[in-house]
Amino acid sequence: KAGVTQTPRYLIKTRGQQVTLSCSPISGHRSVSWYQQTPGQGLQFLFEYFSETQRNKGNFPGRFSGRQFSNSRSEMNVSTLELGDSALYLCASSLDGRADSPLHFGNGTRLTVT
């Protein structure tokens, strides 16, 4: 079974631009969640999607948004990029998004904002 696939692996953007990151979950997994990882803040939850609906949202500004498609693939978008948005963005899928379902992470997209 293929793992969680995130594209692209690396991105360099300038302040004010927007970016879209993509995540393909493990086949059969219906829940996709996104995390921002920075050295200072650790893993911060962004949002979770299940069956094309956002089920949970973390404490991030509205510049961060996402969506999930009918095939469970997910995208997250960050608009009006700021220097502080530089981070590793990790996507994780789980079978049903329950608290007792393990997360399977992709390799992440490393975003650098200059």
Add this chain to the structure above:
Amino acid sequence: GQQVMQIPQYQHVQEGEDFTTYCNSSTTLSNIQWYKQRPGGHPVFLIQLVKSGEVKKQKRLTFQFGEAKKNSSLHITATQTTDVGTYFCWADKLIFGTGTRLQVFP
């Protein structure tokens, strides 16, 4: 809001020494999962604990869930260089602990 603190933040040990990381919650948890992230890698699921006082072992790793279900620990016996990485607890979905970075010197 709910917080999960993990200590220590960093731990450097000599190969063969033991290592323990702790997760402490301000509220009672229904379950807790542990993940390991190697340098340059992504978090990988290790184990899940759901019962009060539960203890689980994986080779040299021992995981415990506190009686009050507010804390958990991961203990590694006789560390090896392959244990290097950051260990995270994940509590009740949505909340990751702050992580403990383990460095093992040969």
